Amino acid sequence: MTPYTVIGGYLGAGKTTLIRHLLEHPEGQRLGLLINDFGAINIDAALISNANHNTVELTNGCICCSLSDGFDEALSTLLDFNPRPDHVLVEASGVADVRTLAQYGHHPGLSLSGIIVVIDSETICQQAEDRYVGNTVLRHLLAADLILANKQDLISEQERKDLGLWLSEKSPQSLIWPAQQAALPIEIALGVESRAQEQSMPQLDHASSEHAFAHPTFARWVWQMPYAVTRQALEGFLDHLPSSVIRLKGLIDSDQGVLEIQVVGARHTLRKRSEIQHEGQQLVAIGLNPHFDAESLDRLANDWLASITQA
């Protein structure tokens, strides 16, 4: 199963910056990207190993495929690469329906890892009222699992609070990651563990920002489980996850065989992976500091997952 992520957001929000950053720092992942316009991404020529009409291969193993021939064709081109990309990302155009695009992530062979919507924190409220694109922007917010609230340096402390309240109304299901220069760690963006030593964040020139803006940091929680549990217990655990958990994943032995667990924001997926016999038996969660409370997760796991399944 290849994880599949949609990156949406209106014009000027910072989508391209995020995508360029992920492409240039994939942390050992072979990313496959479906993009609208190679020119806009402006990939460093030194990074390009091979290019033709519709695809560009990078020296770090990532592949970009243009959507100019249509979505179906581009997706199959990408999935036919040998070896297959580790993760498929889709750059949605500013007016694309991200929720519809996300449905390809439920196709056999793919698994939807999440919908990331990048917003311009300064202008998003105005955009939502725009006569032409207001509804499109609101649909983006409703579909998002994770909102990258970009350009935080352009708004005041009070505006940040107001934006938080506004978003909790327009996008109650999503997690908000405040940022500037679209800085989103790959662990958060794609739910993959960074294989690099250093956490990858673009270097920011804080001095140039009018308002001081502290980058969010995240913490990790790991739960080892050398035994099987019931699906019912897992579901109970997931239903009680605190909202500070941004992502959680794992492959767990259960009374119904191996289950793959994926959480991004409010989206929980439990899927049977009958082709797998035994797996790592651990759950890994990441959450946003300072709200992330590893101890409460320990308690939750103890309540729901500590008992061994009676086969």
Add this chain to the structure above:
Amino acid sequence: MITVFEAKHIITMNPGNPFATHIAVRDGIILGVGPLEELEGWGPYELDRTFADQVLVPGFVEAHAHVMAGGMLLLPFMGFFDRMRGDGTLAPGIKSYEALIDALRNEESKLTDPNEPLVAVGFDPIYFADQPRLSRHHLDQVSTTRPIFIYHASGHLATVNTAMLDAHHVTRDLEVEGLGRDAEGELDGELREPPAMSLCRSGYSTVQRANNTEEAMWEFARQATNCGITTCTDLGGLSLLSDKFLEPWLSVTKSDHYPLRVAQYNIGAIPGSQADCEAAAARLIEIRRQAHEKLRFPGVKFILDGSIQGFSALLNSPGYFRGDDHGQLLVVPEQLKSMLMPFHSKGVNIHMHCNGNATQELAIQTLDALLRESPWFDHRHTITHAQLTTQAQLRKMAKLGICANFFSNHLWYWGDQHYEITVGPERAHQLEPCASAVREGVPFSVHSDAGVTPLGSLHTLWCAVNRLTPSGRTLGESEKITAYQGLKAVTIDAAYQMHLDHEIGSLEAGKKADIAVLAENPLTVDPHHIRDIQVLGTVLAGQKFPAAGVDWS
């Protein structure tokens, strides 16, 4: 060699010489139109009396159609209204589920390979709103073993049978949102939007491949001939994307027997995506070098929104009458000007699909901005569909020189639905405001958007003149136009908005000898009868092309 065609009556659509009885042609070009004695001075001629009892009008110009009209009739057709194939056979309208199942059984029995999917097109659930939704259980009555894929008229949906779901391992545990389900969560066989439709790839790809074939292009032209059309747009071609879409067009149109001039407007960008329009505009100029008499590239097409009956057109306040508003632009408004500019600045005519009047507002504003920056007095850029154009928009279009291409066939095919469901009575009466366009001085054409509705210029003209719906309503007495105004809209004014009015669209000296041959005079028959006038065929560059079933030998 000069041929003089004699007719009972010739309507030239040249206001300087409106009516005649004879037309002299040499090398595909008109030498003159008039009484025989005025034409004899051109030299020795052969008098052709084939049309002596017929009425000749300029060959019809269809300014918004798609080669899909050909491709879809090569597949079994399950639409609600009758369609005529190029060979003259009828694909009868399907009025009930029983008729649908019978028709599909009949098609199924023609297939020899038991694994070949049965793919049919044209079904429209809007006409079955009083019945349970079409499901796999209906289609399972046709076959439980052969995969079946019914592609809906909207292009957004399909219904498949259980064998099709099984063939592609589409099961109830798949979470794809477009998978229709019954109350118990079981799949019902409906597939909404491409992510769901493409799960049943064997059916979906058959539909997608159907249009870019030489067979589809021939079928398209034969249907056009049957309707008297001599120049037809393929308004939404893909030739700017790749040579593979251009090559079959070059090949078919070079045949002497190909009975149609094709005006291909290729899309500048796939709807909903961004594209490098500088490169696309440069390619358009480049492929124009391969243009010839029967294949032209007059301009570029952009698709700006969805459809009214799909609730995906972007409407001005007060929005839709009933149903949920899914109005959405397919371009980023701030990017539209920079997408159009590479074409506009090269003198390329632009046609923009706008079904909703909010979308149209954006198109007009953007053209206004474009013209301030890069003046072009004779651009003839066109809003196509333009169904809900307001009076204020018409005034602005007149000032800016923007043309309209109204989807008059909607009055008949969806007029009742617009009145009752989509936009409500007041705006339904003002759909396709042809008479207001006349009053405000906006040049306009009327179109079929074939294969969305069937090709047929007499039908689109009939709709604009009579404004009738299947239930018997007249939509908008004040927007009716005369038969003469309607005839202009499907000949010279359609040619005008493609910058081809100096070559086609009227019968006058120096222009192409492109003629539609009619059994009766559309200007003098009862206006209700216009769509029933028999079309006997066409003359294209002086060469006769009889309609299916007509013998001119």
